[in-house]
Amino acid sequence: MTSSIFTGLSAFPLTPLHDDHVDERAFTGLIERLAAAGVDSITALGSTGSYAYLTPEERARVAKLAVEHAGSTPVFVGVGGLRTSHVLAHIDAAEQAGAAGVLLAPMTYQALTADDVFELYRTVTEHTELPVIVYDNPGTTHFTFTIDLYARVAELPGIASIKIPGVPTNPEEAREHVAGIRAVVPEHVTIGVSGDAFAATGLNAGCEAWYSVIGGTLPEPALTITRAAQAGRTSEAVAESERLAPLWGLFTEFGGSLRVTAAIAEHLGLAPHQCLPLPIQGLTEAQRARVAQVVDELDLA
């Protein structure tokens, strides 16, 4: 176990919109809720925080609000963009906001080569002193990292962590998968699992961090899983994850974690109705009723 701040539970809050403007009160409410719950870090403007949909000005403002309301909890800020120069501008804004690190996914419109992506991270790590989390999220970027590219990028000075997109469900295979990455990246670079349904397995398999969607809205169950895994109580972590299986089921059934998490936040009064950026419409009324039922049954409110 390392003393890096890139360990434990990193909670990814939504950036709720209202009438196409950032709802600053809802956003700062989420941040304060996370800090109070004792998450290990907050990652603002992750995919869950809709970074890709916001203007540079909105992103700078959200980064600033996150740091101001997080107290002593470290705040990481998503700085992805389609153009390298835009990424650098987002990094400058994150620095000015007081971020403790930045999260960077290789967003694509035209497909990128491995060399394109390596040069992006090289340029970024030359540009900033802030530690960088490599954000491997093929579901949104449609870019697939190889183990070789993990190794090349992780060698760059300033790379602090790699956010991987889930692990095999079989615990033995998960352990081999994480060990395979661990073998090629420097020791100071932490490996963090994402894909909430995989978190317990990933943490038990040796991931030092969980970059968590649900932790940004429902920090308590995410902390239960994280603290159990960190203490070596592997079956307790698995049991809590299995208790949440109806939630993971909704993620699969309703097209991913974002719409479901937004519906939960809206149901709990943490975000205004239809808080996602259009054209993302959010769940239907029938789907929202199913979400509310699961929230009640699992006592998540």
Add this chain to the structure above:
Amino acid sequence: MTSSIFTGLSAFPLTPLHDDHVDERAFTGLIERLAAAGVDSITALGSTGSYAYLTPEERARVAKLAVEHAGSTPVFVGVGGLRTSHVLAHIDAAEQAGAAGVLLAPMTYQALTADDVFELYRTVTEHTELPVIVYDNPGTTHFTFTIDLYARVAELPGIASIKIPGVPTNPEEAREHVAGIRAVVPEHVTIGVSGDAFAATGLNAGCEAWYSVIGGTLPEPALTITRAAQAGRTSEAVAESERLAPLWGLFTEFGGSLRVTAAIAEHLGLAPHQCLPLPIQGLTEAQRARVAQVVDELDLA
């Protein structure tokens, strides 16, 4: 055959960058070259024109320059964006520039549902009087239109054309494919093929337009294919496309048409070196040498 301006060859110019700024002289040079060649329309800020990478201000300026330098050639402008409100702002800028139509792809970061995409087009067609080209480009948007969604969207007032992503290579299957779309969309909505290697087959199969990458840099061979197909000289269109097979081969081998087309424009002095937005690095020197060889062998200069 219809009298719509959404027929024939629509040429997609690059938006060349130099040191991360739009090279206005290179861009207007490309526009004047296309107008002089007699293309039927120019689509500025298509995928080939790097719309997804440019700021709103750059896009407004490029749209204005395109209209100013196109003479009497109609100019369509790509208005795609990840957020609906941003799309509407791009449309306002295209209107102010004097565009004759707009091209809209359902860009994604989070995956969109068919209803999300329908509502996007509904919102857009309510917002503008300009005719709209539906841009189905799953290679960049990762959104896949169904025939049903073509039908729903094409019913909206203001939809003028659908840009489809290629056709089957077999001429009979291509004809069935285009007829299948034609059967569900109103007569005034033209069907345009894209994917340059499929253009001759697509036009011969009944597509009324070719939305062409290579036509934006090398209009003459694209016009040869288009005029032959329009006149019913199907084998002449196929022969010219087959003559260009080494070029289509490079598109496949070097990861798509954009990098190859940029290398051609750079080789011919129509764009500055490394004219694509970083992190897209463009072709390697060895790849560029292959491109130059094909350009020379096919007498494309």
